[in-house]
Amino acid sequence: MITDNQTNFLYLADTLLKLYPDFYQRFEQTLKEAGIEHSLLPNTKDVWAVDYMPIQVTRDEFVQFVYNPSYLQAKVWQKTISNVDSICTSINLQPKKSNILVDGGNVVKAKNKVIMCQRVFTENPHIPEKKLIKELQELFQVDQLIFIPTQPKDFTGHADGMVRFLDEKTVLINDYSKEKKDFQLLVKSALHNAGLDWVEIPYNPYSNKKDKHANGIYINFLQMKGTLVLPVFGQKEDEETVKLFGQLFPNVSIATVDSNEIALEGGILNCITWNIMT
Known part of the structure; x- marks a missing residue:
């Protein structure tokens, strides 16, 4: 499995520039200063590129899952589902197709492991659980699939807002000390x-006014080869988080970008980025 810290090229949805021009300008400047090359995916219908674009398994192998999640079934949201076939064709990509319904935001990668929220089982009720696990392992080409509980009130059921790999044996998780004890125990178990x-x-x-708001969730960062971009929100935790990440990633350049606008829509930096190894 290609990990985030191996990737060297970034794609963003062209809708990001149209819908969030101020944020895009700040983010583009941050990327430029970090030396991160990027391009725009054409004809997208929403900004959450990681969710609908294929998963890169090896340098030359990509897996395209079905992007039609339960939270987009209302007619008003169906029109936000991008035509992934068309996008892939436009960037000369021919991924392997799977009939399994998976959002990329629910795939947290290490070299030989993948963490997913248990939402993947309810999104694919037509596939027996053991068969689903076996097929996902084969598609991801990993030995270990790890399933964690979906965070209460998270309508997407994505793992990338809960956990990320520090290395093959250690993960970063949110400080859930203010959450219900049962949930804390389930995640850590x-x-x-x-x-x-x-x-x-x-x-x-x-302090967010709505459950969907993601302001204050630092774990949804962008990680690429040699660089990590943290979202910041003008909260007291900003400085603490930047300092901690400097200690956790001593050989990596740490950058920040104010991400309040997109966080209000329920996603942050990992959600809007599709970074690959070229």
Whole structure:
């Protein structure tokens, strides 16, 4: 599996520039200063590129899952589903297709492991659980699939707002100390049973006015080869988070970008980026 810290080229949806021009300008400047090359995916219908674009498994192999999640079934949201076939053709990509329904935001990658929220099972009720696990393992070409509980009130059911890999044996998780004890135990038990250790990072979405708002969720960062871009929100945790990441990633350049506009729509930096190894 190609990991985020191996990727060297970034794509953004062209809708990002149209819908969030001020954020796009700031983000583009951050990318430029970090030396990250990027291009725009054409004819997209929403900004959440990681969710609908294929998963890169090896340098030359990509898997395209079905993007038709339960939370987009209302007619008003169906029109926001991009034509992935057309986008892939426009960038000369021919991915392997799967009939499994998976959002890219629910695929957190290490070299030989993938973490997903359990939402993947309810999104694919027509596939027996054991068969689904086996097929996903084969498609991802990993030995271990790890399933964590979906965070309450997260309408997307994505893992990238909950956990990210620090290395093959350690993950970063949100500081869920203010969440219900049962949920905390379920998350940590799933990681422990998978043989993973964890480091808690700042987490403060508690002043948000709506459940969908993602302001204060720092774990949804962009990671590429040699660079990590953290979202910041003008909260007291910003400085603490930047300092902690400098300690956790001592050989990586850490950049930040104010991400409040897109966070209000429910996603942050990993959600809007599709970074690959070329």
